[in-house]
Amino acid sequence: xxxxxxxxxxxxxxxxxxxxxxxxxxxxxxxxxxxxxxxxxxxxxxxxxxxxxxxxxxxxxxxxxxxxxxxxxxxxxxxxxxxxxxxxxxxxxxxxxxxxxxxxxxxxxxxxxxxxxxxxxxxxxxxxxxxxxxxxxxxxxxxxxxxxxxxxxxxxxxxxxxxxxxxxxxxxxxxxxxxxxxxxxxxxxxxxxxxxxxxxxxxxxxxxxxxxxxxxxxxxxxxxxxxxxxxxxxxxxxxxxxxxxxxxxxxx
Numbered sequence: 477x478x479x480x481x482x483x484x485x486x487x488x489x490x491x492x493x494x495x496x497x498x499x500x501x502x503x504x505x506x507x508x509x510x511x512x513x514x515x516x517x518x519x520x521x522x523x524x525x526x527x528x529x530x531x532x533x534x535x536x537x538x539x540x541x542x543x544x545x546x547x548x549x550x551x552x553x554x555x556x557x558x559x560x561x562x563x564x565x566x567x568x569x570x571x572x573x574x575x576x577x578x579x580x581x582x583x584x585x586x587x588x589x590x591x592x593x594x595x596x597x598x599x600x601x602x603x604x605x606x607x608x609x610x611x612x613x614x615x616x617x618x619x620x621x622x623x624x625x626x627x628x629x630x631x632x633x634x635x636x637x638x639x640x641x642x643x644x645x646x647x648x649x650x651x652x653x654x655x656x657x658x659x660x661x662x663x664x665x666x667x668x669x670x671x672x673x674x675x676x677x678x679x680x681x682x683x684x685x686x687x688x689x690x691x692x693x694x695x696x697x698x699x700x701x702x703x704x705x706x707x708x709x710x711x712x713x714x715x716x717x718x719x720x721x722x723x724x725x726x727x728x
Contacts, residue, residue: 504551535615572727664723
């Protein structure tokens with residue numbers, strides 16, 4: 477109850493200029509970068525606070541939070557158990573922010589393949605000359621998800637000669653735009669921000685599980701009230717519109 481009251485007060489604070497401006501540090505996976513970057517100016521204008529955001533891979537971000545790196549608002553992806561067990565976040569502050577589906581991209585103007593079913597996705601991948609997606613080994617959640625998609629489709633071994641691993645979703649889209657591959661795969665939120673590529677659509681749910689993104693108040697937050705205000709804003713109605721516009725779904 478105490479946390480709900482704090483969130484309500486923080487939400488109210490987002491509508492007026494804060495009496496004392498604070499600097500809020502945030503760390504988050506790259507899949508939510510476009511949304512958060514789009515929202516920061518409005519939040520800063522409404523509250524007077526300043527947000528300093530750092531982005532990385534999903535796995536890398538979670539590792540930093542578990543290690544106890546100093547951020548007021550960490551945003552992580554499941555599984556959440558190791559994050560909670562670290563003691564570096566306030567468990568009661570858990571706030572679902574957004575859900576990021578993995579999507580398929582082609583070069584701008586290219587024919588868009590059918591990806592409406594698992595069988596259609598399988599045919600598309602087997603017909604492709606080369607496919608780029610982020611490196612799961614360095615913590616990219618979209619890469620880990622797509623590896624699982626290949627396993628579910630039963631074509632992981634067949635696809636190995638065609639796979640081109642990139643550094644991050646942006647790297648995959650750059651390879652696609654340069655015509656090094658004919659199909660790119662990453663979070664839709666990382667496709668729509670890149671030039672020279674177009675979204676085909678999200679992979680079907682039966683072969684690709686979207687990734688949830690959850691925000692917390694750090695147990696070591698230097699500006700806890702301001703951090704609560706930011707969490708309230710990132711999970712509020714205005715944020716929901718931004719998540720939809722940037723290829724994601726609101727977390728609640």
